[in-house]
Amino acid sequence: MNDSVAIVDGGFQVSVKASAVGRFWAAFFFLTAVIAVGISWVSPSMGWWFPGDGVAHSKLGREIDDLFHLILVIVSVTFIGTQVALGYVLWRGATIKPEEKALFSHGSHTLEVIWTIVPSGILLFIALYQMEVWAQYRMIKSSPKSTEPIAEVTARQFEWRIRYPARGKVLKADPQPDDVYTVNELHVPTGRSVSISLKTEDVQHSFFVPELRVKQDAVPGNTIPVWFTVTDPRMYEMVCAELCGWGHYKMKARVFAESDEDFDAWKARIAAEQFEDGFKKAAEAE
Numbered sequence: 666m667n668d669s670v671a672i673v674d675g676g677f678q679v680s681v682k683a684s685a686v687g688r689f690w691a692a693f694f695f696l697t698a699v700i701a702v703g704i705s706w707v708s709p710s711m712g713w714w715f716p717g718d719g720v721a722h723s724k725l726g727r728e729i730d731d732l733f734h735l736i737l738v739i740v741s742v743t744f745i746g747t748q749v750a751l752g753y754v755l756w757r758g759a760t761i762k763p764e765e766k767a768l769f770s771h772g773s774h775t776l777e778v779i780w781t782i783v784p785s786g787i788l789l790f791i792a793l794y795q796m797e798v799w800a801q802y803r804m805i806k807s808s809p810k811s812t813e814p815i816a817e818v819t820a821r822q823f824e825w826r827i828r829y830p831a832r833g834k835v836l837k838a839d840p841q842p843d844d845v846y847t848v849n850e851l852h853v854p855t856g857r858s859v860s861i862s863l864k865t866e867d868v869q870h871s872f873f874v875p876e877l878r879v880k881q882d883a884v885p886g887n888t889i890p891v892w893f894t895v896t897d898p899r900m901y902e903m904v905c906a907e908l909c910g911w912g913h914y915k916m917k918a919r920v921f922a923e924s925d926e927d928f929d930a931w932k933a934r935i936a937a938e939q940f941e942d943g944f945k946k947a948a949e950a951e
């Protein structure tokens with residue numbers, strides 16, 4: 666079998682290697698795509714897609730995941746289609762016979778129009794389809810109207826300082842004498858929409874609770890409301906998602922989602938600890 670074939674077209678001379686090497690690379694690149702699709706297929710069951718146990722633990726988080734899956738399906742179909750076409754072209758090139766002539770094309774106007782309009786249509790569809798989720802996530806009209814912010818979360822290099830109003834009171838913009846404080850520990854009630862006021866004391870940080878699919882930049886000079894509904898009472902990881910300095914890695918905190926009763930009981934306990942000056946206990950000991 667001939668090792669190479671010279672194809673002449675309009676003054677261009679192209680050497681085509683019709684050899685085992687060509688077939689190897691054609692198979693190699695096609696197999697890479699097959700492996701990529703295979704890994705993506707098993708990823709959800711292996712827990713490789715999403716953080717934690719792979720399920721969103723907030724109401725809106727599930728809708729965000731649905732959007733992710735929709736886009737994943739569109740991308741997968743496109744990927745498989747292009748890889749099959751690419752694999753075919755590679756294989757044809759590697760197995761071309763000496764007497765065969767390559768087909769030269771100067772392009773197709775119809776095809777160009779089709780593959781411009783179809784992706785544009787898909788992008789437009791995604792842009793319109795996701796608007797409702799985006800509105801619920803970010804538009805102020807979707808914030809919980811009935812509830813005041815449960816806490817003020819202030820990011821600083823390199824920790825989260827959290828201020829809660831006293832039990833039965835609403836959060837004021839300025840600190841109050843009976844406010845309750847924690848560091849790197851955010852407690853929130855479960856099962857209803859709650860909001861926090863996000864601030865930063867120095868540089869830009871980002872409030873990120875991966876398992877709730879909640880992420881919001883903390884911008885100097887701004888107080889930004891962030892709202893979410895946690896569906897399951899348990900502990901979640903909370904991190905800073907904006908490289909904010911040498912100690913960025915240390916801004917790891919925890920979110921404790923609790924029932925309303927547990928949340929109130931916790932707040933009462935923390936307030937008692939915070940305002941205990943030791944005087945009464947010392948007097949009892951005497």
Ligand SMILES: [Cu+2]
Pocket residue numbers: 820869870871905906907908909913916
């Ligand atoms: Cu930070």
